[in-house]
Amino acid sequence: MSTTFLTGADAPRVLALSARDEEAVAASCxxxxxxxxxxxxxRPDDVAVTLAHGRERFAARRAVTGTDAAGLAAALRDAARDTRPTEPAGTLVLDLGDGSAAAGGAPELPQVAEAVALAEALELPAGADRSAARTAAVLHGTGAWLAARGLRPAAVRGRGPGAAAAAALLGALPLADALRAAATGSPVPAETGAGAGAGAGAGAAEAAGTALVVRLAPAGEGRGEGTGTELYLDPSSARAHAELLAALWRRGVDVDCSLDRAGRRVRLPGYPFRRSGPVTGPAADLRPLTPHEQRWLFHDLVRRGSAAEHAQCATAVLPGPLPERATADAALAALQQRHPALRTVFTQHGGRWFARTARTPVPVTLLGPDERDEARARVRHATVEESFAVADAPLVRCALAPAQDGWAVALAVYAPVAAAASADELLAEWAELAGAPLHPAAATL
Known part of the structure; x- marks a missing residue:
């Protein structure tokens, strides 16, 4: 497979900048x-790698595309004159479409090549449509490439071969089974969100006009920007890949815009230092981070998504009816009163990180029934595995779900704020407060 699709000399580059405010990011451009x-x-490649991996990310953003230094410099000057404020992305949705976007040929990406090779090696029954399996492979590989760049949609969907690719991307089916389903026209699991209830939440966000939908579309139906609520990607176009990443960055999505091009970090102009008024301290409800909090927060911000690895989680399955929401919420609120550290929220102020104590207790997440009855795995997924955010988000989570012989509960807490208490101990406290003390048969895992 050729490697020049995004890495050749004439392939596009993306330069992604950010700063603390619009004036500063314009000056940086x-x-x-x-x-x-x-x-x-x-070298533009060195600049792109340095910006992607050597700079802190701020809210005010610009991103430009080009193939050489002169074109990128001209685009940066235009971006500096752009006075539109950075518009937040909202809820992200990835729409793989019906497969027509793959008609332009398979993009030369490693993830696509791997999926297509699997599709071509599959043993299929007589009459199966191998081209549909290959189409699903192209869509899956393109989605996997976007995921590797940092795209974390709340929901992934598609139609026909796109539905099979979506099911594989979300882990509802192994890729080989999804490709067979596309080839034989077999049904696949319906649209699913990246976390419990996320699919429904994404649908509500679309209806309210607050979702940002990334659509795979054939050439001519849009590249990169699209409308205010839609972005488009022609999988066969290298330029469209670069423009999509640039558009996502401008909308505040922390995607990797280096395009996997080889480069080294170089010294670049720094952020302009401006003092617009007297220096003031943080708000009264903010406190400096402890060294322990600083170490873990900065580590997880740099790694983007590693916070789930540092969240302690305990689960249990208990007999009897599922507690009422009011009872579950009251127990979690009482637990947070007992352990004030569980109300900690990390937030930025004036470009620096602080901690504050949330005034409103964290609500419990109630999940609906599931025919597969994987209640323990579902509540764990809802509290940890759907990306445990550490910025401006609660650092303790609790979820309940009906189970075959009762109900399941999971409680997760970010390790730096758990203090001396373990997740097992906190879950046992919550269960006692909820009137459902843990019995030996409901031991936590």
Missing amino acids: ERLAARLAADPSL
């Missing part, structure tokens, strides 16, 4: 444009 124009030895 001007400074970088001047540096590119003045230094012929500065």
